[in-house]
Amino acid sequence: MSIEPPSSVSAFERQPEQVAFHRTELSLILSLYGRMVAAGEWRDYGISHLRDVAVFSVFRRTAEIPLYRIEKRPKLRNRQGMYAVVGTGGQILRRGHDLKAVLRVLERKLIRSVD
Template structure:
């Protein structure tokens, strides 16, 4: 039985790559839009690799990412497939529910608006 996950797609090389699903991107882009409106974030990039999908957030285009939102389906049964990683490489939050993991960034939005 050959079943392909909805979080992976086959590229031209035939290797399955991890990607964010439309519903996941909707949640991430909702937060991104609010942070842009608050003047905190200005650019983003999306990478779909073999084992991980990464949504990188930048303050300026030429900088290193402020945060990276990762999806690693292989960690689904252990620590959770979603993680928010800071600029210094530390994992700020990891879990199975994307909205719960992104709350660590929403706290920063509340501080930015005050």
């Protein structure tokens, strides 16, 4: 049995073991998701909480690759922004510090002209 010296980081300052969406973030994402489902654009979603990133994936059909991924990467908070919308091919459609502003790139899909 060995005795370890106390850590310089307290239990309250330690990084979480996984990244997760906060309730307010999920509220914004699910609000957009509900409108897109009502418009018939999206059908399914999946949420992943990993060590470095939390991902909300949107699907047109269940057995496909995701149409879009909404990612939260806290390590990028001080650089490009921790929120990003990633397209099917892996291209980053929008990145920023404010989730609501980042999600606007997907809300444009709801606006259609009326004939």
